[in-house]
Amino acid sequence: MEFSVLTANPAKAEAGCIVVPILKGGELTPATAKLDDASERLIGQLIERGDFNAELGNTQLVPFAPGLNTDRLLLVGCGEQDKLTESRFRSALEAAMSALLKLPIDDAAIAFTDTDLGTSEVNWKARMIGEVANKALYRFDDFKTTKSEPPSLKHLTLLVSDPGEASAVEAGVKLGAAIGDGINLARQLGNLPGNVCTPRYLAEQATALGQHGNLSVTIHDEKALEEMGAGAILAVGKGSVEPPRLIVMEYKGAGDDEAPHVLIGKGITFDTGGISLKPGADMDEMKFDMCGAASVLGTMQTVLATQPKVNVIGIIAAAENMPGGRAIKPGDIITTLKGLTVEILNTDAEGRLVLCDALAYAERFKPASVVDIATLTGACVVALGAHAIGLFSNDDDMALDILEAGETAWDRAWHMPLWDEYQKQLDSHYADLANIGGRAAGAITAACYLSRFAEQYPWAHLDIAGVAWVGKKGATGRPVGLLSQYIFDREAEIASTAE
Incomplete structure (x- = not known):
């Protein structure tokens, strides 16, 4: 238009x-x-x-x-x-x-x-x-x-x-x-079927985006993931013939001395639940489990179109979660990129596994902030329905910035608790932590799990399980509006500091 x-x-x-x-x-x-x-x-x-x-x-x-x-x-x-x-x-x-x-x-x-x-x-x-x-x-x-x-x-x-x-x-x-x-790019990626939109397809889309603007793209394949020790991403992808990918997109709109703001998207291109198999009803909608990744790609497209004077890094942790002879099982223990060991109590809690390696990977950029975006928990849908994004953060100022960005973009979030009292639900008898914390406060304990891998920088987690798609009507493209506004606001901060 x-x-x-x-x-x-x-x-x-x-x-x-x-x-x-x-x-x-x-x-x-x-x-x-x-x-x-x-x-x-x-x-x-x-x-x-x-x-x-x-x-x-x-x-x-x-x-x-x-x-x-x-x-x-x-x-x-x-x-x-x-x-x-x-x-x-x-x-x-x-x-x-x-x-x-x-x-x-x-x-x-x-x-x-x-x-x-x-x-x-x-x-x-x-x-x-x-x-x-x-x-x-x-x-x-x-x-x-x-x-x-x-x-x-x-x-x-x-x-x-x-x-x-x-x-x-x-x-x-x-x-x-x-x-x-x-938003439309995010909707398009979300609506594609799982046999088309695979981890490798997401990598191809990121590479194509990098050919049309100021964007450097790096694709880490299975061999690279093994060499760096990204055991959690690899574990999720083991049951599928589709290999996982860690996709990194770097946009430079400011000087090298400006720390970047990192966006991390969950890219589970289809989620059967793995060995902890989901019920068959509406399982077709699990093609939308990569909408966090889609929102990162959509936001990076908006960034390229608007050229804000800020450094932005988009990371996508992509895998397909399938049951198979090599798939992870309940009771397995894996070692993450951060070095923490995790006991797998439910293979359907796989999004936090791919994200935790991406969060650890983000440390190397010494970021000013990190936001992860994921269709993470059904518990968030129960808590907030189809309107508000669940927001969790280890930094209250950053949480306020995200809430404000959501109000401006009319892509609103709601601040949820991330108290230490919830962390003990992740205790494991056999590993450093478990990948689930039980039925109670499921969205919160999922965020608590991620927080263990985000201790080195200001971090926020957006649970978009309730807002990323609307049944058979398809993907919504949220929260591209919120994320874009968050980046524009960071550009304004840099400009005001320089004055």
Whole structure:
């Protein structure tokens, strides 16, 4: 999608359709009011006669627009002004784009930037337009013989009432579009079946990403993993014919003296549970167990598109968890890259095993911060459902930074406890620690396990098991928005320190 900004009278905008927000029982926004005046109060009359109900998400196409340089108007309900939050603003945008993409037009204009959202800046509103628009374009029909018709819309103009806000809108929509593209990459990878998206396929995607930007990519194969002593990743992959991979992507946007921020993604490309076999129902959805890795790749794409002045390293720990003659068994003891020994009590707790070696590997970069992202526990789904990401951290300041990034990106997380009292649930009779801590507080003890391998740097763990996909509707691309904002905020910190 191409985006542009227009500060002239919106009545002069030449477009196949102009999208206008309508508040229930409220005044028209400045741009909508100008369109209303130029069209001899067409919009106002439709509202007054009750022909359009401005409940949130309602849309109505007006197939004629006298006095305007557009063939159509699309009215979009935003509900009551006093209830118009960032969440409801995004819902209205999603409804608008859904309706707009059904029209046989290649260009449109949207008058949403002067909607009153209280403290939200115009660049944030423009950013949401860019992100939602690009996300709406995504289709997954790769394996259907009959493909869906691609949307006709190719260009979207943002109508801006105040010329002084044009540059902020341009920057905001560009940023949002880049985030939307990163989200779509994560969705695409997550939606691919496990027989296509393997650890080697993820490595190929990282290598391809590195060919189009300032990104250095290193792929560690089985031999390299054995030489470095990454026993946990190797153990998880032993039962599969698909070999594991440790994928490292290095982006340099700042000087060598700036410590990097590391993102680590769980890349279990299919999870049967191993010898601790999962129930058959919905096991097909275990292709989504690599959505943490997908979010790292999506974020790195956004980073390449936006070129922030900060150093970022993306690490993906990729393996397939299968039962087989060589697979790890309950009761086995493995040695991790950090040197700690782990008693395997459940082979379905494999994500923390691949992650713990990646966390130990990250030490060599002397990072400023490390965030791991994983579809780790069903317990987090029970605790937080399908809305909030579970956040655990060994650094309260870092946790606050992530929470703030999630609020800005509208990709929100919730801070969970990581108290020492939970650590004893991981005690093992035979090894340094066990890989599970029992049914109680399962999401917390999983984070406690990871914390043992993240003692040398500020670290946060994002459990995305509840938000990474929505049943058969597919992958969501979360938390690319949160991670991208976290990186942008770190760039702002570096800039403020240099002043």
